[in-house]
Amino acid sequence: xxxxxxxxxxxxxxxxxxxxxxxxxxxxxxxxxxxxxxxxxxxxxxxxxxxxxxxxxxxxxxxxxxxxxxxxxxxxxxxxxxxxxxxxxxxxxxxxxxxxxxxxxxxxxxxxxxxxxxxxxxxxxxxxxxxxxxxxxxxxxxxxxxxxxxxxxxxxxxxxxxxxxxxxxxxxxxxxxxxx
Amino acid sequence: xxxxxxxxxxxxxxxxxxxxxxxxxxxxxxxxxxxxxxxxxxxxxxxxxxxxxxxxxxxxxxxxxxxxxxxxxxxxxxxxxxxxxxxxxxxxxxxxxxxxxxxxxxxxxxxxxxxxxxxxxxxxxxxxxxxxxxxxxxxxxxxxxxxxxxxxxxxxxxxxxxxxxxxxxxxxxxxxxxxxxxxxxxxxxxxxxxxxxxxxxxxxxxxxxxxxxxxxxxxxxxxxxxxxxxxxxxxxxxxxxxxxxxxxxxxxxxxxxxxxxxxxxxxxxxxxxxxxxxxxxxxxxxxxxxxxxxxxxxxxxxxxxxxx
Numbered sequence: 389x390x391x392x393x394x395x396x397x398x399x400x401x402x403x404x405x406x407x408x409x410x411x412x413x414x415x416x417x418x419x420x421x422x423x424x425x426x427x428x429x430x431x432x433x434x435x436x437x438x439x440x441x442x443x444x445x446x447x448x449x450x451x452x453x454x455x456x457x458x459x460x461x462x463x464x465x466x467x468x469x470x471x472x473x474x475x476x477x478x479x480x481x482x483x484x485x486x487x488x489x490x491x492x493x494x495x496x497x498x499x500x501x502x503x504x505x506x507x508x509x510x511x512x513x514x515x516x517x518x519x520x521x522x523x524x525x526x527x528x529x530x531x532x533x534x535x536x537x538x539x540x541x542x543x544x545x546x547x548x549x550x551x552x553x554x555x556x557x558x559x560x561x562x563x564x565x566x567x568x
Numbered sequence: 569x570x571x572x573x574x575x576x577x578x579x580x581x582x583x584x585x586x587x588x589x590x591x592x593x594x595x596x597x598x599x600x601x602x603x604x605x606x607x608x609x610x611x612x613x614x615x616x617x618x619x620x621x622x623x624x625x626x627x628x629x630x631x632x633x634x635x636x637x638x639x640x641x642x643x644x645x646x647x648x649x650x651x652x653x654x655x656x657x658x659x660x661x662x663x664x665x666x667x668x669x670x671x672x673x674x675x676x677x678x679x680x681x682x683x684x685x686x687x688x689x690x691x692x693x694x695x696x697x698x699x700x701x702x703x704x705x706x707x708x709x710x711x712x713x714x715x716x717x718x719x720x721x722x723x724x725x726x727x728x729x730x731x732x733x734x735x736x737x738x739x740x741x742x743x744x745x746x747x748x749x750x751x752x753x754x755x756x757x758x759x760x761x762x763x764x765x766x767x768x769x770x771x772x773x774x775x776x777x778x779x780x781x782x783x784x785x786x787x788x789x790x791x792x793x794x795x796x797x798x799x800x801x802x803x804x805x806x807x808x809x810x811x812x813x814x815x816x817x818x819x820x821x822x823x824x825x826x827x828x829x830x831x832x833x834x835x836x837x838x839x840x841x842x843x844x845x846x847x848x849x850x851x852x853x854x855x856x857x858x859x860x861x862x863x864x865x866x867x868x869x870x871x872x873x874x875x876x
Contacts, residue, residue, distance in 0.1 A: 414624055417699035418631060419709055422830045424749055424772050428704040450588045454595065462616045464702040468609060469598035476592050480585075519603050524705035525751070525772055532704060 401447040404551065405440060409433060409456040413463060428528045430535035432543060433460060434475065434508070438482060438501050439544045443555045445483045453479055470515055474508045490555050494541075502537045509533040610737060618739030621698055621710060628698065636829075692726075692834040693717050698742065705772065707750040708733070709830055714741045718837070724795070724802045725833045730824025731755075731795060731808045732833055745833065748776050748808070748823065756799055757808055760792035768793070768808065768821060775812060775820040789813045793821055803838050 412433050433456075440448045457472040482489075482504060489497050509529070516523045523529075547553040602609040643650070695711035713719055715738045723735045725745045733753065737744040746753055753770035759781070766781045781787055791811040797804025807824050814820040 413702070414627060416702040417621070418628055418635070419697045419700040419830065422697075422700055422707070422709060422747070423774050423827045424707055425704070450591060454591050458595070458598075459616075459620075462613050463620070465613075465706050465708065466703065467599055468602050468613065469595040473592045473595035473599065476588065476595065480588055521603070522751070528704055528772070 398446055401444070402449070402452060405448055406452065406456065408436060409460075412436065413456075413460055417463060428532040428535060430539035431532060432536075432539055433457075434505065435536055435539045435543045436547070437475065437479065438504060439540060439547060440553065441479045441482050442486060442489050442497060442501060443544070443547075443553055445486045447553075448479070450476060450480065467516070467521065471512060474511050474515070478504050478508050494544075498540060501540055505533060505537050505540075509536075614737045614739040614742070614744070617710065617744075618714065618742045622712065622741055625698065625712075692836050693719065694832055694834050695743070696832055697830050705751075707747040707753075707770065707772065708736075709745050709747065709833075711743045711745060711833055711835070712741065713835065714739045714743050716740055719743045719835055722801060723838050724806060724836045726806065726836065727825045727830065727833055729807065729826070731802075731806050732825045732827075732830065734801070735835060743835070747827070749774060749827070755802065755808070756796045757793050758796040758804075759787050759811060760794060762786040762791070765796055765798070766793075774827060775814060775822060777814075778811065778819040778821055781819065784819065787811055787819060789819075803836060806836075 416429075416433075437448065437453060437456075441453075454472055454476055457475050458468065460466075461468045461471055482501070485500065489500060492500075509532075513523050513529070598609075693713050695713035695717075698710045698712050700710075701708040711725070719735060719738050721735055721738060725732045725735060731748065733745040733747040733750075734755070735743050736746045747770070748755065748768060749770045749772065751770055751772050753768075753776070755768040757766050757768045757778070758764070759766060759778075762783075764782050764786055767779045768776050769779050770776045778787075778793070789810075789812050793808045793811060795802045795804055795806045795808060809821045809823040809825075812820050812822045
């Protein structure tokens with residue numbers, strides 16, 4: 389990919405992101421879990437999106453996030469739009485801090501993202517309470533939140549190893565000479 | 569450098585922020601529309617699911633098959649133990665089979681005497697499970713039969729043995745089944761030998777709760793539970809499961825249907841019992857039993873009958 393321009397590179401990265409998200413949505417839809425479990429799976433879709441936004445914001449435009457999460461809302465029987473709106477707000481906040489995150493250690497990046505995840509989970513519950521919708525049962529909900537926070541390093545590590553998604557070094561420039 | 573970056577952001581910022589803000593507003597508006605007019609948006613959702621899911625069936629089939637293969641392989645490890653259990657069960661079943669044969673003969677004889685006809689409307693459509701709900705907080709599955717096959721909202725879905733759930737949301741080629749374990753599921757049931765009525769309410773565990781039992785002292789763990797047909801939601805006398813005492817000392821239900829493996833489900837065609845709306849007219853010549861009959865009185869009577 390060395391000779392391809394940065395625009396092609398970004399387009400390919402966006403396609404990969406879209407493909408990963410679709411695969412995750414379909415993996416969760418597979419009818420393998422028809423029995424309610426106590427150990428709830430983490431929301432890997434959220435962890436993946438946050439990881440990409442924190443590391444390479446240019447690869448995940450807001451419109452793509454909105455499309456993917458709206459599809460997920462519709463497929464997963466959630467109130468459509470609410471989770472999407474919260475995730476959009478969250479990723480925008482994270483995107484603005486992406487430049488600062490780049491210089492930090494991974495532990496600090498993880499902490500920032502963890503705060504974001506807690507915010508989106510509680511924001512969702514608050515919004516459900518405000519609109520008088522029955523919220524999901526509390527204990528599995530909190531378990532899922534913690535599991536998502538724990539899944540973040542795993543997802544980030546896998547993306548780093550398999551896809552080579554790494555943070556741009558401070559002062560790195562793209563092929564056209566613009567600062568990243 | 570940091571200053572440089574700030575100025576660059578400010579220069580591209582406002583338009584972008586405005587557009588993203590607009591996007592968020594659109595999403596929230598969609599949510600509010602759903603909150604206000606849920607049925608319309610739910611129909612839209614059913615259409616989207618209807619469009620998206622069947623196109624990926626070819627991906628799902630091999631993955632599902634592989635997963636089941638793994639599950640099968642795991643069960644081989646317990647083969648000897650299972651063999652023992654099955655032998656013991658077979659012994660018991662043989663005894664039951666004898667009893668059943670005798671009863672069947674007796675039943676046939678009695679039916680013959682009575683000239684009973686079984687309800688021809690109670691037929692079923694079988695569908696394959698395509699997906700589950702994808703959320704740990706909701707228990708539902710999607711079938712590959714829909715309004716094209718004449719499926720209607722509210723029909724009962726069973727596996728070979730017991731009740732599994734209720735149709736809720738029908739697309740053209742797909743239909744969603746809310747399982748009995750979902751938190752929104754409420755089914756009127758009868759507990760068999762004592763005839764107690766109860767409501768089976770799902771609470772996101774594998775053993776749903778038996779609520780509103782008239783006299784809990786008459787109910788024992790092990791009692792059979794069938795649908796009661798109250799409210800006209802389900803046909804009566806579909807097997808649901810057995811009463812069990814939960815670890816929290818509340819009466820729960822051990823479901824007869826095999827929730828570990830929902831692959832094929834039967835959707836029972838149920839046209840519902842025909843309601844009797846009037847008290848019946850007087851049989852008399854036209855000129856007497858005509859329009860002069862007190863219409864309001866009969867209406868009030870009919871409503872009273874429905875309430876009671």
